[in-house]
Amino acid sequence: MAQDRVEAVERALTVLEAFDSPQEAFTLAELAEATGFYKSTLLRLLGSLSRYDYVQRGGDGRWRLGHSPVRLARRHAPTRHLAARVQPLLDRLATDTGETAALLEAHPGDVECRLVALPGAALRHDLHPGSRWSTTTDDDPRPVLPGGYMECLALTTGPDEPRLWLSLSGPVGRHPRGAWRRALEAARSRLEAPQAEEETSP
Numbered sequence: 571m572a573q574d575r576v577e578a579v580e581r582a583l584t585v586l587e588a589f590d591s592p593q594e595a596f597t598l599a600e601l602a603e604a605t606g607f608y609k610s611t612l613l614r615l616l617g618s619l620s621r622y623d624y625v626q627r628g629g630d631g632r633w634r635l636g637h638s639p640v641r642l643a644r645r646h647a648p649t650r651h652l653a654a655r656v657q658p659l660l661d662r663l664a665t666d667t668g669e670t671a672a673l674l675e676a677h678p679g680d681v682e683c684r685l686v687a688l689p690g691a692a693l694r695h696d697l698h699p700g701s702r703w704s705t706t707t708d709d710d711p712r713p714v715l716p717g718g719y720m721e722c723l724a725l726t727t728g729p730d731e732p733r734l735w736l737s738l739s740g741p742v743g744r745h746p747r748g749a750w751r752r753a754l755e756a757a758r759s760r761l762e763a764p765q766a767e768e769e770t771s772p
Contacts, residue, residue, distance in 0.1 A: 597631065685699060697739065711733075
C-alpha cells in the first residue's frame with residue numbers, strides 16, 4: 571500500500587541494488603545510469619549510506635560497498651556456525667604469531683576475507699571482513715601486499731562449495747621461513763579433526 575512506502579528508503583535501496591553486479595566499484599555517472607537518479611540526488615543518498623558504512627568512496631573517487639552489508643549477512647545462521655568454529659583458531663594464530671590471521675573465501679576472479687583476527691602490533695596487515703581483491707588463479711588467493719607477505723593454506727571443502735583458505739599476513743621482514751606454514755598446518759589440523767566441530771560449537 572502507498573502509505574507503507576518511504577520513498578527515500580526505496581531510493582537508497584535502489585542504490586544498493588546497483589552494487590549487485592560483477593563490477594566492484596562505480597563512478598557517480600555509472601551509478602546515475604544504473605539507478606536513473608540525478609547525480610545531486612545520488613550524492614545525498616550516498617552520503618547517508620556512507621555514514622552507516624553501507625558504501626565507501628575510494629581514493630579513486632569510485633563508490634564501493636562498505637562493511638555493513640557484509641556484517642549483516644554474517645548474521646545468517648550457517649555463517650555464525652562457521653565463525654564459532656574458525657574464529658577461536660584465528661585468534662590463537664594471531665596471538666601466537668603476532669600477525670594477521672584470516673579465513674579467505676575464493677570465487678572465480680576474486681577473493682573475500684570472511685573472518686579475521688588482528689594482532690596488537692602497530693605495524694600489521696589491516697585486513698577486515700568483507701575486504702575483496704581480484705585474483706588470476708584459483709590456486710593463489712593472495713593479494714598484492716607491497717612490503718608485506720601472506721602465507722595461505724587451503725581447507726578441505728566440498729565440490730560445490732567455495733574454496734576456503736587460512737592465511738597469515740604481515741610485514742615481509744617478520745616472515746620467518748616455514749614458521750607461518752607450520753602454524754597454519756597446525757590450525758588446519760585442529761579445525762578439520764573429527765571432534766573439532768563438537769568442541770567449538772556454541
